[in-house]
Structure formats: C-alpha cells, structure tokens
Amino acid sequence: MTDIRISLTDKTIAQLPAPKDGWYLARDTELKGFFVVIGKRKRTFAVQGDLRRGGKRASSIRVSVGGVTEISTRAARAIAKEYLALISQGRHPKDEKQTDAPSGNPNNGSDGLKASITLRQAWQRYLEAHLIRKGRSEHTISGYRDHVERIFAEWLDTSLHELGMDPARVARKHDDITKGNGPYMANGSMRTLRAVYNHARKTNKSLPRDNPADAVDWNEEERRDTGMGSADLKRWFLELAALDNPVRREFHLLTLLCGSRPTALQQIQPDHIDFRRRTLHIPKPKGGKKKAFDIPLSREMILCLIRAIRFGKQFYPLQGLEWVFPADSDSGHLSETKEDREILSKWGNDLRQTFRTIATAAGVSEIDAKLLMNHAIPGVNAGYITRHKLLEDHLRSQQQSISSAVFVALGPSIAEIQALHDWLGRGATRRAILNVQVKPANCDPEHVTIRQAA
Incomplete structure (x- = not known):
C-alpha cells in the first residue's frame, strides 16, 4: 500500500487497514516527521529527520518511538517532538552518551539539569515549597510521602527527564501498581507523580513538556456508596x-x-x-x-x-x-x-x-x-x-x-x-x-x- 497522510489519533490508527504484504507509513498532518509504520502484525510510532553537522545535512535518520500497544498517540507525539528537536541540533535521540544539551542552549544550564533532577530532589522541593508552605495537613502530606517514598521507591534516584522521555515506562508502572496495590492506589500515586513533575518543570524548562503520567490509562473509580439510611x-x-x-x-x-x-x-x-x-x-x-x-x-x-x-x-x-x-x-x-x-x-x-x-x-x-x-x-x-x-x-x-x-x-x-x-x-x-x-x-x-x- 502507498503511504498516507492523516491526523494521527488512537482512533484513526486503530481504523487503518493492515497491508497484505510489507508495510506502509501513516504520516501525521500535525507534526512533520512523525508517523506510524503499519505492518501486518505490528504498528510502531517513529520519527524521521535530517541530522546536520556544521549547518549541513549529514544524513537522514529514522528513530522508533514505541509500539502503538505500548504508548498512546498523545504521549508518542510528545516524545516525537523531543526527538525531532534533538535531531535538528545534530544529536541522535538514542545516543545515551549525550545527556547534556549543547552549550549555548538557553533551556539547559552548565550543570546538566536533565541528568541531575531526580524524583527525590523534585519531591523534596514540592514538599517544602508547595505542601508545607501552603499549610497542607499532616495527613495530606503523609499520603503524598507514601506515594513517592514507598510506591516509587525504586525511582527516587531516577531523573525526571528520563521518565519524561519514557512515558511507556510510567504507564507500565501504573499497571503494576494496579495489580499489586489496587486501582485507587494506582491512580492516586500517579496523580502525585503528575503534580511533582508539573511543579518541577516550572523551574526546569528542559524537562519534556508533556507529563509522563498523561500516558496512563486511568482506572475507573466509583464513589463508594456505603452510607446508612x-x-x-x-x-x-x-x-x-x-x-x-x-x-x-x-x-x-x-x-x-x-x-x-x-x-x-x-x-x-x-x-x-x-x-x-x-x-x-x-x-x-x-x-x-x-x-x-x-x-x-x-x-x-x-x-x-x-x-x-x-x-x-x-x-x-x-x-x-x-x-x-x-x-x-x-x-x-x-x-x-x-x-x-x-x-x-x-x-x-x-x-x-x-x-x-x-x-x-x-x-x-x-x-x-x-x-x-x-x-x-x-x-x-x-x-x-x-x-x-x-x-x-x-x-x-x-x-x-x-x-x-x-x-x-x-x-x-x-x-x-x-x-x-x-x-x-x-x-x-x-x-x-x-x-x-x-x-x-x-x-x-x-x-x-x-x-x-x-
């Protein structure tokens, strides 16, 4: 089949027909360079752009973003924007050695904010500058602390940039919490992560704009009907x-x-x-x-x-x-x-x-x-x-x-x-x-x- 150009959403991608042989591309009308590779059994988000060196085109590269079954279109588009921005700066998005932005980038300081802002540090600032300063109750604070320090204990020393660039990882964590701790705890802990991330981004513009918690498929919550007559x-x-x-x-x-x-x-x-x-x-x-x-x-x-x-x-x-x-x-x-x-x-x-x-x-x-x-x-x-x-x-x-x-x-x-x-x-x-x-x-x-x- 020939390549097509459509507005990519979860619904439009699900409606695309599978090819009889080979694969074809469904390019996004909203973001240039962002598309879905439609195969017989698999559909994958990807980006393509010109890698430049010294202002000249060095090569054209194509980078996978994630499978359609693993990540939502909205989250994939957010990652694609980050990838395309790096490509335009002459950097390969999957080159793990390049953790700091090029010198002169106004969105990144000389101290390598992307690598250094961990969940632990962001939580501490959110606790002091938001919860305590605004007089939140001890019960409220203990609830936030339980989410961050217990549910996300393994992520405390993980950089927020890493989580922001991998929302599928956050979505999988939500699934794991749902199975192990229940749907309400899973939703509540992700709301806490979302709040801490949004607060951190106010002073760290190098973080991806889209919150990784937005990739979560939220559990349905029903009001508990346990009152007496x-x-x-x-x-x-x-x-x-x-x-x-x-x-x-x-x-x-x-x-x-x-x-x-x-x-x-x-x-x-x-x-x-x-x-x-x-x-x-x-x-x-x-x-x-x-x-x-x-x-x-x-x-x-x-x-x-x-x-x-x-x-x-x-x-x-x-x-x-x-x-x-x-x-x-x-x-x-x-x-x-x-x-x-x-x-x-x-x-x-x-x-x-x-x-x-x-x-x-x-x-x-x-x-x-x-x-x-x-x-x-x-x-x-x-x-x-x-x-x-x-x-x-x-x-x-x-x-x-x-x-x-x-x-x-x-x-x-x-x-x-x-x-x-x-x-x-x-x-x-x-x-x-x-x-x-x-x-x-x-x-x-x-x-x-x-x-x-x-």
Missing part, C-alpha cells in the same frame, strides 16, 4: 454501644452527627469548643489553616463532647488535658480510627455519607449540607454566601434537624434497650465513670479515686 441506624447504635473503649465510641458518634472528616476530629482540643456559642472550631481541616471553620453544635453533639471529655480524663488523665479524644499513642490523641467491620460495620467516611443521606431525609438543602461539611459550593453565587453570618442561627437549626433525625430513628430504643440506656440515658456518663472496674495502666490510682469520688 434511617432504618440502619438502630443496628449501628447497638454495635457502637458494645465498643469497649468509650472514647472511641463518642468519636464515631460525633463523626456521624457532624459529617466531618475523621482526621480533622482526631486532633480537636478542649479549647476548640465554645459551649457558650455552641461551636466547635476545626483549625486545620483538609486544605490547611486557610480552610479553618466552625461547626455549629446540636444538643446531642454537645452531650457527646461532654461525655468524650469526661471519659478521656478518666481513662487518660494526662492526654485528656490536651485532647478531646485522647489515646495511648505517640501523639496523645486517637491516630487510628478504623474498626473491625465484624464489630462496627460503619466508620470513617461511611458516616460522612450517612450524614449527607440523613440531611436530605431531614429536609436540609444541598447548600446547607455542604456548608455544614465545609465543602466548596459550586457556581458564581457561592462567593456571595457569608458562612459565619449563617452559623449562629440558620446553620445551627439545620444541624439540630439532622441530629434529631438520627435519634428519632432510634425510637424508644434508648429507654427499652439496656446497652443504649447505659450509654445515652440520663445520668449514664456519671454512672459509667463511677462503675469503672479496671483502671488503665497509665493512670495514677489515687488520681482516679479522687475523680470517682467527685
């Missing part, structure tokens, strides 16, 4: 009442009643609570300090916090002075809030989804629910909503509607079921503290006796 709450409350640790019990209840992220609630302190204004201040939510906000408290939420503080000081006297949800951990507060699903079926983000579900059933508008959860509100009019002006009255009444809907779903169970009555009934907290039989190892027995007598 009103009919599910009674069984869940019975599971929660059976938890041995009362501090963890109150933590999960508060997560349900306010719909906030668990990582934000883990670090709340007594002075974050204003019982007079009936608010809970969240100083470092997702997004950092600039996203700090106040949660209006319903009656049920206030009682939950009071129980948490009392139980915390009883079981963890030292840590309880600083944290609302103390624990015997390095930080002094709850750091791991996962539970065995056989014991507590719903926790964490399951409860955030439940909050949103119950809010809808309680007649709370979508905007009010988003404001209570500190979510961004889409649309032009969002900028005209002043959240703190709604906090004292309107949002608190909406919060109360949600909490009331949660406890209405229990019906008469609190009075009729002993486990719920011992937890949520009148005077239950004081009785539980007075009836403590086993004192925690880090408690001073004399200190506990005084509190029991009080």
Whole structure:
C-alpha cells in the first residue's frame, strides 16, 4: 500500500487497514516527521529527520518511538517532538552518551539539569515549597510521602527527564501498581507523580513538556456508596454501644452527627469548643489553616463532647488535658480510627455519607449540607454566601434537624434497650465513670479515686 497522510489519533490508527504484504507509513498532518509504520502484525510510532553537522545535512535518520500497544498517540507525539528537536541540533535521540544539551542552549544550564533532577530532589522541593508552605495537613502530606517514598521507591534516584522521555515506562508502572496495590492506589500515586513533575518543570524548562503520567490509562473509580439510611441506624447504635473503649465510641458518634472528616476530629482540643456559642472550631481541616471553620453544635453533639471529655480524663488523665479524644499513642490523641467491620460495620467516611443521606431525609438543602461539611459550593453565587453570618442561627437549626433525625430513628430504643440506656440515658456518663472496674495502666490510682469520688 502507498503511504498516507492523516491526523494521527488512537482512533484513526486503530481504523487503518493492515497491508497484505510489507508495510506502509501513516504520516501525521500535525507534526512533520512523525508517523506510524503499519505492518501486518505490528504498528510502531517513529520519527524521521535530517541530522546536520556544521549547518549541513549529514544524513537522514529514522528513530522508533514505541509500539502503538505500548504508548498512546498523545504521549508518542510528545516524545516525537523531543526527538525531532534533538535531531535538528545534530544529536541522535538514542545516543545515551549525550545527556547534556549543547552549550549555548538557553533551556539547559552548565550543570546538566536533565541528568541531575531526580524524583527525590523534585519531591523534596514540592514538599517544602508547595505542601508545607501552603499549610497542607499532616495527613495530606503523609499520603503524598507514601506515594513517592514507598510506591516509587525504586525511582527516587531516577531523573525526571528520563521518565519524561519514557512515558511507556510510567504507564507500565501504573499497571503494576494496579495489580499489586489496587486501582485507587494506582491512580492516586500517579496523580502525585503528575503534580511533582508539573511543579518541577516550572523551574526546569528542559524537562519534556508533556507529563509522563498523561500516558496512563486511568482506572475507573466509583464513589463508594456505603452510607446508612434511617432504618440502619438502630443496628449501628447497638454495635457502637458494645465498643469497649468509650472514647472511641463518642468519636464515631460525633463523626456521624457532624459529617466531618475523621482526621480533622482526631486532633480537636478542649479549647476548640465554645459551649457558650455552641461551636466547635476545626483549625486545620483538609486544605490547611486557610480552610479553618466552625461547626455549629446540636444538643446531642454537645452531650457527646461532654461525655468524650469526661471519659478521656478518666481513662487518660494526662492526654485528656490536651485532647478531646485522647489515646495511648505517640501523639496523645486517637491516630487510628478504623474498626473491625465484624464489630462496627460503619466508620470513617461511611458516616460522612450517612450524614449527607440523613440531611436530605431531614429536609436540609444541598447548600446547607455542604456548608455544614465545609465543602466548596459550586457556581458564581457561592462567593456571595457569608458562612459565619449563617452559623449562629440558620446553620445551627439545620444541624439540630439532622441530629434529631438520627435519634428519632432510634425510637424508644434508648429507654427499652439496656446497652443504649447505659450509654445515652440520663445520668449514664456519671454512672459509667463511677462503675469503672479496671483502671488503665497509665493512670495514677489515687488520681482516679479522687475523680470517682467527685
């Protein structure tokens, strides 16, 4: 077959007929010198250009970019641009000895940036200049660190230029992570790599323009539908009442009643609570300090916090002075809030989804629910909503509607079921503290006796 000229895309290449014998070229109408070699069983991206020496044409060379099944057309075109640029400078793209650009190239310094900018160095700058400087939470930073330092550990001393010139390698890594760690981890780690690469390229223009993570065939992600409806709450409350640790019990209840992220609630302190204004201040939510906000408290939420503080000081006297949800951990507060699903079926983000579900059933508008959860509100009019002006009255009444809907779903169970009555009934907290039989190892027995007598 004779050569053809078309706009190369994944779709148009797939539709090209295979030759009966030999091969033919499908040249790109967008980038001169870029084409696909169409054979009977194989299709390969390639470039062709004139290699010049001293301003004169020395030879015409053809260089393979990669197989169609290994790399997308978009990524192949990006590599082709780099190859053609090198060819025009008199350099062979596959000559591994030529790692630095010719002297006088404005895009490359004398220190050989292409060879020296490693993933480790780029990550360190991204950590310091972007994440820490912008006040990202420790939880967010630890997630990025896990991706770079664990998932991409073998690439830490690999140059970004090498990865940028070989997106097929990045695509294969995504496939490997998908098989070994799951689709969500694979997508998340590649988003981190993409962010670090884009940040590095701001100060290193010698890196290929196209991000190698763009070559990834992203795994499909579905929103987890694990929230509860009103009919599910009674069984869940019975599971929660059976938890041995009362501090963890109150933590999960508060997560349900306010719909906030668990990582934000883990670090709340007594002075974050204003019982007079009936608010809970969240100083470092997702997004950092600039996203700090106040949660209006319903009656049920206030009682939950009071129980948490009392139980915390009883079981963890030292840590309880600083944290609302103390624990015997390095930080002094709850750091791991996962539970065995056989014991507590719903926790964490399951409860955030439940909050949103119950809010809808309680007649709370979508905007009010988003404001209570500190979510961004889409649309032009969002900028005209002043959240703190709604906090004292309107949002608190909406919060109360949600909490009331949660406890209405229990019906008469609190009075009729002993486990719920011992937890949520009148005077239950004081009785539980007075009836403590086993004192925690880090408690001073004399200190506990005084509190029991009080």
